[in-house]
Amino acid sequence: MSSTKPVGRANSRWFAIGKPLPSRQRSILTLCSFLIPLAVWSAVSYLPFVWHPDIKLTISAEREGISTIYTRGDHLSKSFFPTFVAAVKAENAAVLAARAAGEPIAPGRRSNLKTLRHIAAWGIGNGYLTAEEAKNDDAIFQLWARAAKGDFGKQLPLSPDNIKVVKENWILIKDIELPLSSRDLPNEALLKLIPQGKSSNPVYLPAPHEVLLSGYQDFFTEQRDPDDPSMWQRALHSMKIVFGGFLLAAIVGVPIAILCGTFDFFSRIFEPFIDFFRYLPAPAFSTLLVAVFLAHDAPKIALVFVGTFFQLVLVVANTTREIDRSLIEASQTLGADRRNILLRVIVPGILPQLYNDLRILLGWAWTWLVIAELIGVKSGLTEFIETQGRWRNFDRVFPVIILIGFIGFFTDQILSWLRVFLFKWTGESPNAFSRVVASSVAAGPRWFQREVLDQRLDPLADRRNKK
Incomplete structure (x- = not known):
């Protein structure tokens, strides 16, 4: 007698129509909802064959007659990178040709010192120099000596072309004694390091490890400038803006909404205008709010209020209308007046759903944070995002964006957990x-x-x- 299970039974556990999944399956899927996007992000970041349209420079160089300067860490398109490399190689070829003809190019000793310093960024990136040592020309000169002698074992990420450049330059500078001075350098032009790079995502999509490292440094490194708020101070300020605006919207909006959902009189006098006003973009009022509340936190809180209040009234009013009519009819039969029906029947009856509505609307309030913190005097997490985005430091932007999402998500989960204890009669479990x-x-x-x-x-x- 066969003991095999029906083929469709396993699938029915996962795809049962109208039935909740068992707790184990729900936990697995909840975990996957976070792991799948992270896996996609990691695949795009670490697998070159998936999508790497840029070259991230590990070694750069300046070109004659070109004002644009690229440094280590900059991103170039794969189509432009060969042009950049060819231009630097052409300049080096011109230097070698002039040297062979007995008429070497003499750009000046200061220019040669600048050429020598280009290796510093490569040294920092590969751990051969610290940031402090990179400011010392003697340490940079010693790095050239190590590179020329091959004093890195197999850990020398220089291309064959750059190894030749290092050795050619070392012939001209090897007899210089430390401490190094620009006066000691030859007047004859030194060769420039050939640009090197590796395939990478665009600059606006840094790899997960870059985001993690930058976020750790920004959040846990001690602030040196006392006038520059820490990331935790910025986060608390942003939470003040969101929760302040939302709390005001709830205090004013919930009573109006309950009245609209209970009495057709209030519905007709409030809801048409509110329904019209909710289509007006809240940022359009930013200038007016700054004029009324001045330029600090008040207009920011007011913008969150404007962006949340009108939606809140309509949602809660609709929730109030959905209360079981039999409860109202029973209370009327028992002789309850309008005040008692409102306060002892309707308000308690809608509390569980009202709580859920406010949870959802709190998430709506978070969507106004970035716009709110940009009006008047820029502040909070948004100021940091805007500043770092302007300088294209997206590895520092992503941690702040993720933090905002975590704050909102964890707040919602805590409120979800509290709901079970606040409304035990609903029979729900966290x-x-x-x-x-x-x-x-x-x-x-x-x-x-x-x-x-x-x-x-x-x-x-x-x-x-x-x-």
């Missing part, structure tokens, strides 16, 4: 992901109390005991 997020967040205050507050309170206790 999902596994919400429990994990809530536990992680709850561990923070416990750690703070144990590690920080205890350290501060212990000396106070000792003083009281001594007294």
